[in-house]
Amino acid sequence: MVAVPRPDPDRTRLVELRSRIAALEGRLSSEAQLQPDPASAANGQGPARLLTGVAGFDGLFAAAGMPCGTLHEATSAESRSGGALTGFAAALLSCLAARRTGAVLWVMEPDGGRETGSPNAEGLARFGLDPARVVLVRARCVAEMLWAVEEGVQAKGVCAVVAEMRGAPRALDLTASRRLLLRAEAGGATAFLLRHAGGAAPTAAVTRFRIAARPSGGREDRRLAPLGRPGWRVELQRNRDGRPGTVELEWDHAMRSFAAPADREPVVPRTGDGPAGAPGTGRVVAFARR
Amino acid sequence: MIATRKGTERIVALNAAARALGILAGEPLADARARHPGLASDAQAPAEEAALLAALADWCDRYTPLVALDSDDGLLLDITGCAHLFARDGAGATQDDGLPAGERALMDDCLRRLGDQGFAARAAVADTPAAAWALARHAPEPDGLAGAAAGAGIAPGAWRDALVALPIAALRLEEATVDALARVGLTRIADVVDRPRGPLASRFGRELVRRIDRLRGDEAEPISPRLAVPLLAADRRFFEPISREEDVRGVILALAERLSRDLERRGEGGRAFELALFRVDGVVNRVTVGTSRALREPARVLGLFAERLAALGDDFDAGFGFDLVRLCVLEAQRFEAVQSDFTQAGEQTEALDALIDRLGARLGIARVARFLPCDSHLPEARQKLVPAALVDTTALVWCSETPVAPDTPQLRPLRLIDPPEPVEAVAMVPEGPPLRFRWRRALYEVRACEGPERLVPPWWQSPQPPQARDYYRVEDGEGRRFWLYREGFYEADAGVELRAPRWFLQGLYA
Structure with a gap:
């Protein structure tokens, strides 16, 4: 397992320089290229487990990393936290899509967009998930949605299927979700149930993540301070493939990977007349030669 | 049948019995009634x-x-x-x-x-x-x-x-x-x-x-047909009407096989198929399916129609049965035979196309969509959902591979609320960021904020000068992140009364 080191200012500068060089050369920086592990890359299916690089998260599962090719579930307490839930899903999908080929099927409820809005392509692109690989399906009822998910996980050209819904639809009971689980395990695609304001209705999913936004750390009065990285407080409420637990995660846009939160001051992009910069910017730092 | 012509009710159509009484079409109803008081009449319904x-x-x-x-x-x-x-x-x-x-x-x-x-x-x-x-x-x-x-x-x-x-x-x-x-x-x-x-x-x-x-016959008189003439058609008549779904499926498969031979001879595959089911009592059911790539395999054509018929569910009424079933190719395209390679990439695209066709046949082709980038800087107009079966995937270029430097902010939200929802906001005057806002009756305290980013809707598209929007990315006490904008400014121009700008919420961030 390759653990991504804790970001510190020096390291951040290094990544920045490298990505700038990579941009000049027109390729992805070496850190952003995510390699599938050789053992499972041989069968063309991508890794059987998704290593996020955050030990606290990967260690919750029986073998290191979240299992792929099965059914996961992520819920949020309220639909207004839809941004955090979508972000967590986008982050996982981004990791998954980087390691596997195929499209991402995103299935929505009939009026799914009314409460929490619809997925925004540019936002997904920022998480490293190419919107061109996303196929958005708007079902007319929950039964059709489940049918579309079932078709999706069995199809060869699909690497992940997202089923997004509000609350706990009656049609998605233990039997229906068990069916999805079996299809996903047979088909090889990873399925996610995203349930906005989802209660504790039982499903057959291997895991259930309870996602809440994590306030970006820092000083007390942060009005006008920048937002920093997206972060989540991920409570793994149920885990059939390991143990439950709670872990805090952040997303690193540059590395396109999860990171453990460092609770550092967000670094302000240098602008002429912007708000006062956090300490550390604009300073020349020396770092050891490797 | 009567209708009002030139101010009087006149007879426009009549049955054999009325004709036998000597009544003529075009006669005023009153005249006919005078001779035969027992006439039954009804208004014409064009x-x-x-x-x-x-x-x-x-x-x-x-x-x-x-x-x-x-x-x-x-x-x-x-x-x-x-x-x-x-x-x-x-x-x-x-x-x-x-x-x-x-x-x-x-x-x-x-x-x-x-x-x-x-x-x-x-x-x-x-x-x-x-x-x-x-x-x-x-x-x-x-x-x-x-x-x-x-x-x-x-x-x-x-x-x-x-x-x-x-x-x-x-x-x-x-x-x-x-x-x-x-x-x-x-x-x-x-x-x-x-x-x-x-x-x-x-x-x-x-x-x-x-x-x-x-x-x-010295001058040709073409007739203008109601429906487009299909490129290819195959039909089968039945002496005894069929009504069971399995029978209909069997017939579709047989017809698709006949069509596939014709398509093969032409070197083409079908992009749109139409199934016409002629019911004994004269009603014709037409079912159309589109495909994302040229298709001629009978089994897959049957699969698409099976999804479509399943989606129709109870609307699909066989009545007393069908005595004629016809399958047409409405649209065809060159069929490119592809040799499969070792990378399986072609196989995957083909599998995905088949999935998109199947989903589209059942749900409706517009409900299976892809994101098409649009040339606009207004957030709500930057992406368009286009039917996945029709779009050319090479047009979907989103430039997500450009590496980003660390700590550049996320400019655009993950979820877009369209249309934007109005919120009540308290903000610094005249052009400051919001301090707290009320969205869907819940109050949010802004704890961190980035912005503003000013966007002006295209002035050449509206008669009034459009109001500039100042976008802010804000975070509340619990870490939820929102995308708010203020439309217009707090302004007190000479002679114009103070107009408070309106605030809207347009997106959610992670």
């Missing part, structure tokens, strides 16, 4: 009649794909090349009136089936549409058959014998021309058809000469 005629035209599709509506009470069928399919073995090549057996059988079949459905129809088969029209509408009615189904035919080339005795109105002329011709004693087709054309044209207009030409 819209319903048109719908009925369209349904009949649909039904006539079983004889030929070229069916045209003729005014509001007739149908024109181009049966060129179709008639021999209806000739029964053993019947003589020609009947006593010289009409070929196929045409005769087709017309009889049509009249019999229409009669079974309760329609009184008159039909005619002839070399030219004009001749058939004249014969169907103006032929003298055979005795004892008034109003019932009646058919007449003209043998090839024999139009003269059949038509010369018909009144001049059978030439389909305007009323004024007919009157003018009658005044000089020309009342039958025989009176004009062999006259010198020059004087006729100069006196009664070119239209008369054209009509004569069309009757003789």
Whole structure:
């Protein structure tokens, strides 16, 4: 397992320089290229487990990393936290899509967009998930949605299927979700149930993540301070493939990977007349030669 | 049937019994009532009649794909090349009136089936549409058959014998021309058809000469069909109607196999298929499916229709069964045979296309969409959802591979709320960021904020100067992140009262 080191200012500068060089050369920086592990890359299916690089998260599962090719579930307490839930899903999908080929099927409820809005392509692109690989399906009822998910996980050209819904639809009971689980395990695609304001209705999913936004750390009065990285407080409420637990995660846009939160001051992009910069910017730092 | 014409209620259509009483079409209702007080009448409903005629035209599709509506009470069928399919073995090549057996059988079949459905129809088969029209509408009615189904035919080339005795109105002329011709004693087709054309044209207009030409077949008169003619079609008729879904599936598969052979010969594959199910009682169900790539495999064509029929569910009503099933290719495209390679990439795209087709067939093609980037800087207009089956995937370029430097902010939200929802916000005056806001009756304290980013809607698209939007990315106490914008400014221009800008919430961040 390759653990991504804790970001510190020096390291951040290094990544920045490298990505700038990579941009000049027109390729992805070496850190952003995510390699599938050789053992499972041989069968063309991508890794059987998704290593996020955050030990606290990967260690919750029986073998290191979240299992792929099965059914996961992520819920949020309220639909207004839809941004955090979508972000967590986008982050996982981004990791998954980087390691596997195929499209991402995103299935929505009939009026799914009314409460929490619809997925925004540019936002997904920022998480490293190419919107061109996303196929958005708007079902007319929950039964059709489940049918579309079932078709999706069995199809060869699909690497992940997202089923997004509000609350706990009656049609998605233990039997229906068990069916999805079996299809996903047979088909090889990873399925996610995203349930906005989802209660504790039982499903057959291997895991259930309870996602809440994590306030970006820092000083007390942060009005006008920048937002920093997206972060989540991920409570793994149920885990059939390991143990439950709670872990805090952040997303690193540059590395396109999860990171453990460092609770550092967000670094302000240098602008002429912007708000006062956090300490550390604009300073020349020396770092050891490797 | 009555309708109000020229201020009085007049009879526009009547049945055989009324005709037997000596009532004429066009007569005022009051006159007829005076003679026969027991007349039953009903108001004419043009819209319903048109719908009925369209349904009949649909039904006539079983004889030929070229069916045209003729005014509001007739149908024109181009049966060129179709008639021999209806000739029964053993019947003589020609009947006593010289009409070929196929045409005769087709017309009889049509009249019999229409009669079974309760329609009184008159039909005619002839070399030219004009001749058939004249014969169907103006032929003298055979005795004892008034109003019932009646058919007449003209043998090839024999139009003269059949038509010369018909009144001049059978030439389909305007009323004024007919009157003018009658005044000089020309009342039958025989009176004009062999006259010198020059004087006729100069006196009664070119239209008369054209009509004569069309009757003789000297000028072609194309009919304008109601529906596009399919590129390829295969159909199967049943002596005993079928109604079970498995039977229909079996027939679709068999027809698709026939079509696939034709498509293969042309080197093409179908992009749009249509299934027409002709019910015994005259209703025609049409089901169309589109595909994302040229397709000719019978099993996959059947799969698409099976999804479509499953989606129709209870709307799919077989009634007393179908006696004709037709499968058409509406649109075809060059079929590129691909050799599979070792990378399986082609196989994957093909599998994805098949999935998109299947989903589209069941849910509707527009419900399976992809994100198409649009050239606009307004957030709500930057992406468009286009049907995945129709879009060219090479157009979907989102540039997500550009590496980002660490700590550059996320500019655009993950979820877009469209249309933006108004919020009540307290903000620093005049152009500051929001401090707290109320969205959907819940209050949020802004704990961190990035912005503003100013966007101005295109001024050339609205008559009023558009209001600039200042976008802020804000975080509340619990870490939820929102995308807010202020439309306009707090301003107190000279003479203009203070106008408070409005705030909107347009997106959610992670």
